[in-house]
Amino acid sequence: MKCRVCRGPAVIDVRRHNAAFCPEHFLTHCSQQVERAITEHRMLEPHDRVLVAVSGGKDSLGLWDLLVGLGVAADGLYLGLGIGEYSDDSGRYAREYAARRGRTLHEVDLADDVGFSVPDAAAATHRVPCSACGLSKRHLFNGFALEHGYDVVATGHNLDDEAAVLLGNVLRWQTEYLARQRPVLPAAPGFVRKVKPLVRLGEREMAAYCVVRRIDYQVEECPMAAGNRHLHYKEVLNALEERSPGTKAAFLHGFVERGHPRFDDDRADPEAELGRCRECGAPTPGDVCAFCRLRARVAPSP
Amino acid sequence: MKVLLRNPRRELDIDGPITVTALLQRLELSPEAVLVIAGDELVPRDARLDDATTVEIRPVISGGGPAR
Numbered sequence: 289m290k291c292r293v294c295r296g297p298a299v300i301d302v303r304r305h306n307a308a309f310c311p312e313h314f315l316t317h318c319s320q321q322v323e324r325a326i327t328e329h330r331m332l333e334p335h336d337r338v339l340v341a342v343s344g345g346k347d348s349l350g351l352w353d354l355l356v357g358l359g360v361a362a363d364g365l366y367l368g369l370g371i372g373e374y375s376d377d378s379g380r381y382a383r384e385y386a387a388r389r390g391r392t393l394h395e396v397d398l399a400d401d402v403g404f405s406v407p408d409a410a411a412a413t414h415r416v417p418c419s420a421c422g423l424s425k426r427h428l429f430n431g432f433a434l435e436h437g438y439d440v441v442a443t444g445h446n447l448d449d450e451a452a453v454l455l456g457n458v459l460r461w462q463t464e465y466l467a468r469q470r471p472v473l474p475a476a477p478g479f480v481r482k483v484k485p486l487v488r489l490g491e492r493e494m495a496a497y498c499v500v501r502r503i504d505y506q507v508e509e510c511p512m513a514a515g516n517r518h519l520h521y522k523e524v525l526n527a528l529e530e531r532s533p534g535t536k537a538a539f540l541h542g543f544v545e546r547g548h549p550r551f552d553d554d555r556a557d558p559e560a561e562l563g564r565c566r567e568c569g570a571p572t573p574g575d576v577c578a579f580c581r582l583r584a585r586v587a588p589s590p
Numbered sequence: 591m592k593v594l595l596r597n598p599r600r601e602l603d604i605d606g607p608i609t610v611t612a613l614l615q616r617l618e619l620s621p622e623a624v625l626v627i628a629g630d631e632l633v634p635r636d637a638r639l640d641d642a643t644t645v646e647i648r649p650v651i652s653g654g655g656p657a658r
Contacts (some may be wrong), residue, residue, distance in 0.1 A: 289634040299632040300625075308634060345652055418653070448651070495625050495650040499632050509597050513653030522651050526622040 300496045303533035311500045318497045321488040322354045329471040331483040332440060338362040339438040339480075341429050342393065344378030344506045346498045347444030349385050351486055353501060355442065356391065362442065365432055367425060368397035370405025371512055378506045385503060394436075396428055403587035406512060412586040417512035420582060427579035431570065433480045446486040446494055451536040452521040454543055463554035471544060478562065478571035487540070591639060593617075594646045606641035613639065614647075623651050 289298035291310035298308035302317070309317055326332050340352045342364035355362040366382040369375050379395070386393035399405045402424075404412075409420030429441050450469070457465045473482040486494065498505050513519065528535045564570070565577035572578070593602045593613070604613065610626045610633055626633050627646040639645055 289636050298634050301634055311632075346650070347652070491652065492622060492625065492650045495648065496632055499625065499627060499648075507596055507648060509649070510653055516653040519651065519653045523620075523623075526620050526651075529622050530620060 299500070300493075302490075302493060304490075304529070304537050306533070314496065314500060318350075318489060318493060319354055319357055321493075322351075322485045323358055325471065325485050325488045326358075326483075329483075329487075331442075331472050331481075331485060332360060336361070336439040337437060338440045338442050339394075339429065339433045339436075340364045341425065341441060341443045342366045342382045343444070344381035345444070346495045346503075346505045346507075347446055347449075347486060347491065349381070349503050349505050350494045350497045350501075351442060351444045352385070352391065353389070353503060354497070355485065356389075363392040363394065363438075365394045365396065365429060367428055368395065368399070369421060369424075370397075370399040371407060371510065374506070374508060374511055377508070381504055381506050385505075394432065396432060398424060398428075402428070402583060404583065409582060409586045410512065413582070416516070418516055420586075421512070423579055423582060427570065427577070430479055430482075431568070434478070438480060439475075440481045440483055442483050442485055444486055444494075445484040446489055446491050447536060447540060448491045448522055448525070449518075450484065450487055451525055451540045452518045454540055455521045455525060456517060463551055464556065466543075466548075467551040467553075467555040469543075470548065476571075478564075487544075488537075490536070591641050592644045594644070596647075597649050606643065607638050609635070610637050610639065611635045613645070617647070619647065624649055 289301060289308040290296065291298045291313050292307040293313040294310060296310045299311055300314055301308040332338065338355060338360055340348060340355065340362050342348045342352060344366065352362060352364055364382065364386060366379055368379055382393060406417050406421045406424070410417035413420060433441050454469060457469065471484045471487045475481040525536050562571040562573055565572045565580055566575055567580035568577060570577045570579070591604055591606045593604050595602065604616070611621070614621050614624065621635060625648045627648060628639060628643050
């Protein structure tokens, strides 16, 4: 295989672009895709302070690296989830990346700072761990960004993640979720802007980006995600992609460009007044926000 | 050649030379779901792997909840 740009030896093929790249031009490809996503969806303003949600995995560390490479002022926040050795290793990868590249990494530990871990929450609620994990991340990343003056939270959701979520939402016709699935969620009172600059890059590209850039990351799968429905959707989409390269991108980008407006009526009323959680002050339609209800259930105050 | 697989972590001995595509077919792995790394370097699907090469087949699919 030859690099599409320089005709030198290629190290990776990207079949949906009918292209292969040498290391140098593969990095350029990744950077261009992120820049295009940021521009197309107006994700960032020139002087935004960006907080990257860092997990220690390929997507978040790769995203952080790509954003800094594009000149974006981006710091990281690592959230310790308390998932045993998996979390210990993930935190180490995040710290090592930040130390080696001279970047600012903030840390919040769910067990030490909030009072419960993801396994605690799963056991107390009898729900899948990913549910408490996602709720905790959304609440704590947003709260940290507001408190520390960041304009934007950037997450490492890639093309495969978003296509899998879209497939799940379509299969169950979850129209309110379809209305909210966007590369950018604008800021609102009590919420910073949320952006997903990796929507044009697949997870194979992100793993390859980290290998080429010599970024060590958590390769092992989260032990709590085993059997996760989204992993199954990804397998199904990859089977389609094998037969017809470009299917995942056409599915996701077609939805964002043409399908999304059809679900506008299913959006929660953006003008609706949200109150403030009486525990933490976060926006909520009720008295107490979902995160504080979870905390009260898992780690009740003495 | 030594072939390292992950999730779960295990090591196999496979006779070389063999192309990346043939190796993945033999192991029934989707090329969309893995990277193949020989030594420290990524290798493309048409690369031929020699018997003396140490190969890592690294999964790229990660789980986690929906992005809502």
